Amino acid sequence: MRDGSVDGLVDGSVAAQPTRRGTGAGRYLGWLVLSIVALVLAAALAVTIGPADVSLTDVAASLGGHAGLPGLPAVPPLTDSIVWQLRLPRVLTAAMVGAGLALCGAVMQSVTRNPLADPYLLGLSSGASLGAVCVVILGVSFALPAAAFLGALAALVATLSIARVGGTITPGRAVLSGLAIAQLGAAGTSFVIFWAAKGDSYREILNWLLGSLAGSSWTTVAISAGALAVVGTGIVLAATRLDAFTFGDTAAASLGIDVNRTRWALLAAVALLTGAMVSVSGSIGFVGLILPHLVRGLSGPGHRRLLPLAVVLGALFLVIADTVARTVFDPRELPVGIITAFIGVPVFIVLIKSRKAAAWA
Amino acid sequence: MGVVLDAVSFRIGGTDILTEVSAALPTGTVTGLLGPNGAGKSTLLRLIAGLERADAGGVELDGERVGGRSGLSRRETARRVALLEQSAAPSVDLTVREVVLLGRIPHRSRVLGSFGGDDDHRVAEESLAMIGGSDLADRAWHTLSGGEQQRAQIARALAQRPSLLLLDEPTNHLDVSAQLGLLGQVRGLCAGDGAGTGTGSSSGSDASASAGAGLTAIMALHDLNLAAAYCDRILLLNRGRLVASGTPDEVLRPLIIAEVYGVDCDVIPHPRGGHPVIVFSPAAAPAFPSSPEPRITRHGGSNR
16 A cells, blocks of 8 residues: 555545544534534423423513513413523523533643543632632621632632743643642631531532532523633634644644643633632532543544534533432432532443543553 | 754753754755764754754744744744654544644634635645555544554645655654655655665655655654665764764765764665665674774675
8 A cells, every 4th residue: 555556546445444433514513403402402491390380381481571572471470580580590500501611621631631631620629619618607608609719710820830830831730730739629628617617507518519500590690601601712712723732742833833822821711711610500520521521422532523512512411410400309409510420420431431441541 | 945054052951952053955855864862853853843942043944034033933834844753642533634634723724714624625635645645534543553654644744735844753663664665755755856865665756746846854863774765965963963964975984873873884885776775783892982994894794
């Protein structure tokens, strides 16, 4: 083959070669459209599910009413407020948080070249937890999102300044610094809980630590949607450059990429978005770890396809998981982090067993 | 035109890596960068590719300075210079076509570049055809042999549409036939006809000569005989200094090799190609300190 004639092979023997998967744009678009449709359907259904019976018609009528559309059937005020004040904000927050976490996880795995990376890798969740726990203990829970966000930012700054020794950030150093900060934050959180928590605050803390969307409101929708729209768009646009890193830093640099600046900017942006998500939902695990791997199976590793699909499927996954979390043990509600772990871990194990694990080593 | 090295010096933490290396490499030539481990070959390639800044002196590409305030930016450089590193990650979950498409990145708009546009795909196909690898396009990367991966990497580099191709020990880990095939292809990609240097392994040169016209190549090599067979010019580095430069005949001489590598060898003309062939003698002791005047024939039986 080496010395074979060049042109004859173009159309001749391609079909005989073992192809891996259809990388056609059509197939990918199919998955994307299917996922979006599934997300819309799941979100609509999720609003109808709960202790009080709400029909899809009620949902449509309520939404239409709030959108100012004329000529819709009247909805009982109680049903309307269940839809508009309780369930819709919650479903929307779940979608935004799921989308953001899946996006951040996918980018984090690429930036650090570590298949086990997740959005909390830089110690963000433990920083956020420390901030949140302090606020709960002090009895000023209304400030929790702000405290969690500030905690996440503090953790980010600490991690990056440790990782930046010598002016450059290597993936390995970022992971190690994140690990150190995460341990420190966890120790601080445990210390605060051990000394000060009791009764109600203990329950509130646990709920938050495991991740929960119970506190959703239109405010949390605004925070998460705003962060996703602004930071998320920036990440998607910049992260397509990550393709250049496929063969390492030098290869990326010789493709004209400013390696250090790209890595730095993406880490910071991912941390900001993660911080915003953690501040509204606590640290929900496994979405950011598992989803990107599942999505890669559908989209391939190219970021231009991976990231949009990860956003949609992350949203879909968390909408479903949260609906399960709040209804299965009705009237009690589970922290959604428990559900994502229960679903995520078996899926992850299957993934490890089935996939060519060599590609991860 | 081509590449001009103008007294390039480079230091890392007080250690001189390269000291005032100067050379002019005309367009269309293949230059072999030789020297012992640590001589500064890889560093020089990185400097030429604009990945490092020289502490003194500089690199000019077709009359334009690489890097610096007034020189070519990293992105502009990436459109003209393609660098292939020594080793490639083997566990990449991409098809060969996707790998080759990576080479189009410097040519895309930074933010909204149309990934996989028609033009990119066409260039990728052409690049694969230039190395005779069109049949590899849909193969998964990890199913390729070492030689095929290296050829596909060169196709990726060619997709950058460079005028200068830098290869850092491209024959590492390849078997003999893959080594000869690869270097023959590089030889063929450059416009120089290579008269007097070809060894009969001029694979793919007819297909690529037109498409690759004007391509200049610089490759760091360890194998002196491969350099002698495939390069128009040799730059011999030792401890960051340029020790010798010129044609293989001029540079690859027993005395020079003994001085730089500390080994005893004879140089004979290739029976068919006429280019120098270096035959090493398994000397008991390093030849350099007490080496006598090198002789053309010695140990008559060992010349096979």
